Amino acid sequence: MSLSKAIAFYHSIAIEGGYVYHYSLDLKEKWGEGKTDDFTIEVQAPGTPAVGESFLRAFKVTGKQEYLNAAKDAAYALIKGQNELGGWEHKIYFNRPLGTMVSFDDNQTQGAISFLMALDQEIDDTKLDSSIAKALEMMVRSQLDHGGWPHRYPEQHNYHDFATFNDQGINDCIRVMLEASKYYDDTAFEQSLHKAGRFLILSQLPPPQPGWAQQYNAYLQPAWARSFEPPSVCPQVTLHNINTLLDLFEFSNERIYLEPIHDALRWLRESQLPNGKWGRFLEIGTNKPLYYDRDRIRVNSLEELSLERRTGYGYEIDIANNLMSTKSRFDRVFHSALTTSEDDQVGSHAVDYLQLEEHVKEIIASLDQHGRWIASNDKFRAETPGERWNGQYRTEDRISSALFNKNIATLCQFLESNKN
Incomplete structure (x- = not known):
């Protein structure tokens, strides 16, 4: 009723x-x-x-x-x-x-x-x-030649053309292709997924920061998006990409999709801030949180940002529960079963x-x-x-x-x- x-x-x-x-x-x-x-x-x-x-x-x-x-x-x-x-x-x-x-x-x-x-x-x-x-x-x-998807299509001749993980853009594109492969018999969808999986692996940044950036240019380099979104390593993006790699493994049973995950999980655990949260953007090289206001004005803390940015954008995020559930999911997949x-x-x-x-x-x-x-x-x-x-x-x-x-x-x- x-x-x-x-x-x-x-x-x-x-x-x-x-x-x-x-x-x-x-x-x-x-x-x-x-x-x-x-x-x-x-x-x-x-x-x-x-x-x-x-x-x-x-x-x-x-x-x-x-x-x-x-x-x-x-x-x-x-x-x-x-x-x-x-x-x-x-x-x-x-x-x-x-x-x-x-x-x-x-x-x-x-x-x-x-x-x-x-x-x-x-x-x-x-x-x-x-x-x-x-x-x-x-x-x-x-789909871009290297396997990612842009923020917008067709070409805008700006950052919207870059491969974009922000707000799970590429992750959601991969989900659509996984669903299409399940529902419809077309090899183009499997080929698309293979390209996307290769892009996920290639775009992982090297140690000691083996995570992912929000956006990548055509040379697979972390790139600027909006004026407050700098090239950086991003914990939340990394967490989403780990889950997408697990989705691809469950679809294909190809162990190559599991290989990037150990290092990424370790880096996530090591990158927690003293307040228990994670910076949205961590500086490449130092792993320190980055805070950029509009007009690319860099400040040193959340408190120094303008009111509009401080209350309108998540510069510090709590991913503890999601990290725990993702780690548990990885363990289940990797070890086949829970005891x-x-x-x-x-x-x-x-x-x-x-x-x-x-x-x-x-x-x-x-x-x-x-x-x-x-x-x-x-x-x-x-x-x-x-x-x-x-x-x-x-x-x-x-x-x-x-x-x-x-x-x-x-x-x-x-x-x-x-x-x-």
């Missing part, structure tokens, strides 16, 4: 089948990356592809046709906004001509393709088939189920009479059009796509566990 009510409400606020990030309770104000309008949807998560994935997962768990219809509407919104190149930009503007650029930033194009391919496994639709074929042909065509008894597994699963059940009760109780989950006292940037953000915030109750996706995922997980 709660699942149906929540999905019916969210489907009712769609714009041409698509979604933005936040809505005011009266639906008069809408936000994506900043204020938006009634003719615009977001391609980046938690927008249209992510909401579509939520609908699709609910359909797969329950078999309810109305959930599939909602997922199809989200897919058609994306298809309508797919440009001639075969990809997407950050947003789709239904009252403007289609864009002429493909963005691989923040899982934008990649997330759209993943959702469309997942839906394609459930329905037979010629529009969907054509869109996916066009998108995957673009993925192969846009956990069956009884321990059963007990652990019982505890997990009880915790999940309590969480589900909270989610159901928090759904209001209209079928909305409200993000209470949501804090967000107070922006003035045409001006750089001054560090000020607004706080109010809003409808949140991220909260919707999270709660739908939990409800579906609960239903799946009951099935099993």
Whole structure:
């Protein structure tokens, strides 16, 4: 009942089948990356592809046709906004001509393709088939000669042309090609993955800093991106790349993908700051954290950055839990199995189920009479059009796509566990 009510409400606020990030309770104000309008949807998560994935997962768990219809509407919104190149930009503007650029930033194009391919496994639709074929042909065509993917496509004649790991750009491209290889019989996808895996191995920096940079130029050298993103070794990028190497090993069973990981994990452990976090950018040669403000102004600490940069960008990050889980995953893959008894597994699963059940009760109780989950006292940037953000915030109750996706995922997980 709660699942149906929540999905019916969210489907009712769609714009041409698509979604933005936040809505005011009266639906008069809408936000994506900043204020938006009634003719615009977001391609980046938690927008249209992510909401579509939520609908699709609910359909797969329950078999309810109305959930599939909602997922199809989200897919058609994306298809309508797919440009001639075969990809997407950050947003789709239904009252403007289609864009002429493909963005691989923040899982934008990649997330759209993943959702469309997942839906394609459930329905037979010629529009969907054509869109996916066009998108995957673009993925192969846009891959750089050395195996990476750029930040944007086609060439922009600036840093957007560089191979970009920032915000998991290349990692998400590899994920798309792994999914395509699973779903469709085309050797081009396997060849693309081989090129990408080779690039991952070649782009690892040498000891004593065997991690990866956020961006690489055509000579595989760490490169500047924006004025506050210097050439450097990046712990978070390194962690993501380790997981992608494990994905490639599990796909191919080629041990070459495991070889870079030991040294990278050791370097990550050694690079933790005294405050328990990791610098986003570590200087090549010294391993010291780098702090650059806008206009490439280097300062010595987080506190010396401008308010806008200090609060608007993660110069220091906590990757401790992700590092631990990645190390555990590597150990499982490398040593084939964990030494956990069956009884321990059963007990652990019982505890997990009880915790999940309590969480589900909270989610159901928090759904209001209209079928909305409200993000209470949501804090967000107070922006003035045409001006750089001054560090000020607004706080109010809003409808949140991220909260919707999270709660739908939990409800579906609960239903799946009951099935099993």
